[in-house]
Amino acid sequence: MILTIANQKGGVGKTTTVVNLGTALASIDKKVLILDVDPQYNSSLSFNRYNHELSIYKALSGEKKLKDLIQETQIPNLKIISACEDLAAAEYELASDENRNFIIKEQLDQIKEEYDYIFIDTPPTLGLLTISALAASDEVLIPVQCEFFALEGLSKLVKTIDMIKENLNTNLKINGIVLTMYDKRNSLSTLIEDEARKYFDTVVYKFNVPRNVKLSEAPSHGLPAIIYDLNCAGSQAYIGLAREFIERNKK
Numbered sequence: 001m002i003l004t005i006a007n008q009k010g011g012v013g014k015t016t017t018v019v020n021l022g023t024a025l026a027s028i029d030k031k032v033l034i035l036d037v038d039p040q041y042n043s044s045l046s047f048n049r050y051n052h053e054l055s056i057y058k059a060l061s062g063e064k065k066l067k068d069l070i071q072e073t074q075i076p077n078l079k080i081i082s083a084c085e086d087l088a089a090a091e092y093e094l095a096s097d098e099n100r101n102f103i104i105k106e107q108l109d110q111i112k113e114e115y116d117y118i119f120i121d122t123p124p125t126l127g128l129l130t131i132s133a134l135a136a137s138d139e140v141l142i143p144v145q146c147e148f149f150a151l152e153g154l155s156k157l158v159k160t161i162d163m164i165k166e167n168l169n170t171n172l173k174i175n176g177i178v179l180t181m182y183d184k185r186n187s188l189s190t191l192i193e194d195e196a197r198k199y200f201d202t203v204v205y206k207f208n209v210p211r212n213v214k215l216s217e218a219p220s221h222g223l224p225a226i227i228y229d230l231n232c233a234g235s236q237a238y239i240g241l242a243r244e245f246i247e248r249n250k251k
């Protein structure tokens with residue numbers, strides 16, 4: 001299954017979710033590939049796997065095949081295709097390519113059978129990279145930060161997803177919305193949660209990811225939080241989320 005993690009709002013927990021949900025699933029023997037299509041390459045850094053020569057840009061520019069860019073990580077069963085800053089140019093370079101929206105799909109189709117889950121981390125825009133990730137995906141997972149204005153951008157994102165369903169990928173489904181950086185002592189968090197559950201009902205994951213400092217420390221050590229500190233509240237939340245994720249996929 002190919003899953004894009006998207007939200008055009010910046011800093012809502014997309015990368016943290018890709019890295020830790022991916023690690024949690026790999027640790028229960030699922031074969032996972034993370035595809036970093038963000039020119040900020042935060043997923044790549046989170047595994048200490050930034051490598052200019054092995055960037056997904058090489059596949060988008062036609063220099064290499066995707067399968068030749070796969071890197072191992074510290075976690076068995078979890079591989080990554082990293083990004084680098086060149087990727088920012090890809091949006092511009094591919095703009096006139098008629099096939100631009102399917103460039104990720106065509107390449108992923110060649111390797112997808114080898115993985116249980118492929119997670120695509122996207123930049124905080126609804127540009128070409130995010131759109132071609134969505135065109136390649138079976139489902140989209142949307143992290144929403146429990147902050148004021150959190151829900152404002154959601155209707156635009158849902159409209160974009162509908163547009164992609166109509167024009168590029170009729171099978172695309174919303175896997176769910178994950179509430180991140182949740183602080184139960186903060187009334188704003190509970191307010192956002194109530195609103196999100198009222199409007200989006202069961203689309204919203206039951207499991208919220210709490211605000212937890214270990215989740216933000218782990219990337220500076222080049223490790224997923226689940227490896228950096230398995231017992232912290234953030235790691236345990238992503239393990240719970242992985243369980244719910246698997247339950248959802250059974251239905």
Ligand SMILES: Nc1ncnc2c1ncn2[C@@H]1O[C@H](COP(=O)(O)OP(=O)(O)OP(=O)(O)O)[C@@H](O)[C@H]1O
Nearest residue numbers: 010011012013014015016124181210211212215216
């Ligand atoms: N639950 C959490 N608790 C505390 N800090 C968090 C949590 N989730 C993410 N962070 C931190 O918040 C910042 C933004 O998170 P992250 O990078 O995952 O967001 P993003 O949506 O991928 O951002 P961007 O849009 O820039 O790609 C990072 O410094 C991250 O470590």
Ligand SMILES: [Mg+2]
Nearest residue numbers: 014015038042
């Ligand atoms: Mg990110």
